[in-house]
Amino acid sequence: MKIPKLGIGTFLMKPDDAQKAVEEALSNGYRLVDTANAYMNEKAVGRAIKNSGLPREEIFVSSKLWPTVYEDENAVDDTLKRLNVDYVDLMFLHQPAGNWEAGYKNLEKAYKEGKIKAIGISNFHDEKLTKFLERAEIKPQVMQVGAHPYCPQTELKKTLKPYGTRIMAWYPLGHGDKSLIQEPIFTKLAEKYGKSNVQIILRWHIQEGNIVIPGSTNPTHIKSNADIFDFSLTDEEMAEIAKVNKNKRYYIPDDAKEEAYASMEMDFDDQK
Template sequence: MAEKTFKLNNGISIPVVGIGTFQMSADQAQQAVIDALAAGYRLIDTANAYLNETGVGRGIKAAGVRREDLFLSSKLWPTVYTQASAVDDTLQRLGTDYVDLMFLHQPAGDFLAGYRQLEQAYRDGKVKAIGISNFQGEKLQQLLDHAEIKPQVIQAEAHPYFTEDEVRQTLAPFGTQLMAWFPLGHGDKQLINEPIFTELATKYRKSNAQIILRWHMQMGFITIPGSTNPVHIQANHDIFDFELTNEEMQKIADAKKNIRYYTPSEANEERYATMQLDFASEK
């Protein structure tokens, strides 16, 4: 059976599969975290912008799993990149004195100031690893040119139709690990029901989604599938008792279409740079 963790470029181990909490309310995130931890997950991903960090924190507390046995990641939103209290405010909402991984959520606003803040938090022990999310092209290179501590993780869209090749090539010299969002292609039935996944699901007595999540692991990708359904949460973690062959991995590679479900744009980044978050609404 393959290892359930990857080692980051600073020596820290991160679980291969985590629970993502995107588009969950605080109460939904709380219950999803409880269910995920009961199912054996030890990686939890959230963000300032999800407005559910308090719920994630409540879920961790209610689950009763020791903090040191968890890997918790969150993301700073662009409008707080220049706020000196941004990291501490995030920790307060989560109810913890450190996070294992903190990202810059978008390449928007003063992201260099935001990254410097993460580097200081890393030195202070409040952040055990630094991540960037959705960076590519010129802004990715600009960040790398200025970073004293190279990022341990990049979070980006990745799935069998789109494997983020250019970004991964740029980051390969630094050993930066990819964490995939939309790991199942935003639930695209065409992707999930590709004949190769149906064939392999029959062979291994797994679901098509489990085959895809196993593919992610063998690609070296961390995955954070999100669900509020306890049955799906359990199933998404049940991928460690089989292994795809090299030939099968190649057949999946042949299905790549360079289709992505979210296209970054300057217009979006400009909007994110001014989009204030209403933390008071988080319950």
Template sequence: MKQITLNNGVDMPMAGIGTFLLTPDEAEASVLYALEVGYRLIDTANAYLNEKAVGRAMKQSSVDREDIFLETKLWPTFYEQADAVDKTLERLGTDYIDLLLIHQPAGNYTAGYRLMEKAYKEGKVRAIGLSNFNEEKIKEILDICEIKPAVLQTEIHPYDQEKKLKEFLKQTGMAIQAWYPLGHGDENLLKEPVFMELGQKYRKEPAQIILRWHIQAGNIVIPGSKNPVHIQDNFELFDFTLTQQEMMRIAELDQHKRYYINTPELLKKYAEMVPPVDGQK
């Protein structure tokens, strides 16, 4: 498993499983299977309402906790709650989180970041970072933080490669993690001739070619799935390498096409929305 060393020295796997839109039962089964086939990075969030299920899967697994890289995200309505991290730990059934992110730049995200810094200093969190922040809002955090964010989780895929943002992150020492790494399942992306051609060459599916491109481009990936075949396929990325020319061909697909836009109206809604996390199964 290829790993990346974060700016605080913590090693993080480059490929993992996401649990967005998975029910508790689906998340539990998917995470358990993923751990069995070799995954070591798991991504969840307060708002996914499946943290308890993820915790159960980790306990059922034969994999030791210290060998699992567990990542979750604080929701905006919890940013000012002093016990938000402790409640997250309780739901996950663990005494530490490997990576904790601010989920959205909504509400009092400065307070949320302070909360994560405190948890980091107390040893409850091994690394902290941001999700869905743009360059301007990342700079806000960098101006006030005591502990630098280690990771930015954001939308990134061949149709929106975020080259300018990645250059900025490189200068700050932050790693980038891709959600929607397959373009939200866009059939047009998966059917791009370059992915079909390279799939034949390497005897891989187009999705595997895309995920391999991410890895070689330095993007941590967390594709989500409840299908055991897809979970297996999404992890078989380390037995082939794309050439520099092939990487350049994929780079030419960049259209700056996003599937998710963080509008002011949406951020206001997030700041007011209270997910029923305590009601998780």
């Protein structure tokens, strides 16, 4: 399978906003859409996909199972129904919480049945990631994690390299951190290439080998976020960007949070 290098993320988007954003993105050439059970906008994303008029096989759809449904053998089918699709291109386990081993077995089963075309994990870390990689029958094709120039996930990439697992970066702009976006190196390169600082950062992701899913409901931003394929950063410029790494994370996983996620019941069918 092939996955687009850039897509639209729908985290924190209300259903109407998500539908409009995805419709705008698809009309402007995007072909990757990311959602999740817990975003509570899968039905809206499904409507946008249908309204686009594009053939289903042209759109790469990724979603995520929430920990409370990991043991539910119908969780994948329920997700497909909400999205109104026959298959999902990529399905993640959203958190290393609850009975994630059972959840991943359900994903492996759905993968073998053709209901999902690729399997991913999201936010796994430390001993949980090590244990997961040792036990998974089918190694994950993609891992979704917070990644940006302040935290390029260099060590994680080394861990995943033997499995061929790709990084999908959420918070690719550091959760909108102005100090990151306004780093002098990005301003300098933006002036050189006639781009914005944000476009320079997104281009950095592409050249780092990351799949990137910036989220926006602003039509102008959606268009400009995709306008990053008509230039390339040099090796020297990539090396200079590497110097801004602060190992700064905007989301820090821990067992207490994950235990809470495992009991955070939501009615995923109660969506608009």
